[in-house]
Amino acid sequence: MSDLILHHYPESPFSEKIRLLLGYKQASYQAVAIPVIQPKPDLMALTGGYRKTPVLQIGADIYCDSALMARVIDRLYPDNTVFPAAYEAVAGGLAHWTDTLLFKCAVAMAFQPRALASHALFSDPDAAAAFMADRAEFTRGSTELSMDFSIAQPYFLMHLKRLDLQLASQPFLLGEAPSIVDFSTYHCCWFVHNNEAIRDTFAPFPEVLAWMGRMRAFGQGELTPISGAAALAVAAAATPATEPVVKAMQVDGLVAGDKVNITPIDYGLFPVEGRLLVASLEELAVVRDDPQLGQVVVHFPRLGFKVEKV
Ligand SMILES: N[C@@H](CCC(=O)N[C@@H](CS)C(=O)NCC(=O)O)C(=O)O
Structure with missing residues (x-):
């Protein structure tokens, strides 16, 4: 069993993209069936406001948007890369x-x-x-x-x-x-x-x-259902594993630790506030101090999101 936890629901197309990729990679993972409509309190505790589906969790690192999730999964399972x-x-x-x-x-x-x-x-x-x-x-x-x-x-x-x-x-x-x-x-x-x-x-x-x-025919990998509460307990017990990426932050005129909002630019325009940890050309990430979970790092792909100083 890998440390991957997928937050999804069966009817969600972007979740299907990730389930199928996990099948192609023959991954075993845990999955939380989240509600189709709000409220989604467990998901909000993890993401700090990002509400699109799916979300991928690895300990206290939370990955938003299937474009980034696909790259994370491909890095973890590099055989037969889908990013030639x-x-x-x-x-x-x-x-x-x-x-x-x-x-x-x-x-x-x-x-x-x-x-x-x-x-x-x-x-x-x-x-x-x-x-x-x-x-x-x-x-x-x-x-x-x-x-x-x-x-x-x-x-x-x-x-x-x-x-x-x-x-x-x-x-x-x-x-x-x-x-x-x-x-x-x-x-x-x-x-x-x-x-x-x-x-x-x-x-x-x-x-x-x-x-x-x-x-x-690639299937969906080996999926073990878990509850939202169990996924929150994993996040609470874990320490985020992400190192800061400071160099590329000059693109945004920001430095590590700046208080920022990260928001999608297309739809689901709900900001996630935190302290900037990563601002590379491919990725953005913030650290959040969640009252329930302690420190969590929320990651986004660069493309499709904007970062603004609060
Ligand atoms: N760019 C996002 C799009 C995700 C998206 O639009 N997801 C739909 C469901 S497939 C959604 O969030 N719908 C509202 C909801 O689930 O609350 C991604 O690649 O993950």
Whole structure:
């Protein structure tokens, strides 16, 4: 059993990306099933306000955003890297485009009227209203997650067609082995494919369906469910293992120890306050003193977040 604790819920596409990566790496890990809507008190104690799903915990180090989590997992399991050096920039760029624009199209596809009609959540009016209110609060101040279905559908289908053409000549998107681009693309497809009512979206794209089968076959690793309280106890008993990275902080005009806020720039615009520990070109991290847990370090990828002095 590794020290990894995944905070996720079954329906979450970005969680599926990480579960599948853990499967590809044949990892064993613990997992906390978090609530789909707020309140999420255990998660908030760990992150200090970041509320997107999933979150990865290693002791008292908390990793936000699946882009960073994938790099952390790849560093821990370096065999069959999903970040091949020869494609570092191309794969990073494509994965980011996929996790943002393609995901936005996938959200519009997954919430189209034909999909909602048969969705378990939306058959219960109270649960549906609570979900909609929660997501309105989640995306307050942002338009980054909303796209009209009439715009999203042709974009999504165009990309499926391109994927289908490309996958006819190679098993994975960058060649013979899966890369981060496959995992990012998979979770967007999975989100739509998961709903039987709209599964026929994929019927014209047999190569995509075959590739999804190859990806799915990696499984989800060996997952041991634990409670939120057990995960908090792990954080409370652990000491953060992160060394400060001071040099690159000059980019931000900040020094280690500065009191800062780190906030996503797209949606879920809730800041995490702490003392700056890492500000490299790839990563940001702050130390928080949590009344319940003691010191925890919360990590973010650089791309997609901003850091501001408080
Ligand atoms: N950039 C983030 C996006 C995460 C994201 O949008 N997650 C969705 C669920 S898949 C979310 O947080 N929804 C609101 C919630 O779970 O409370 C990542 O890569 O982890």
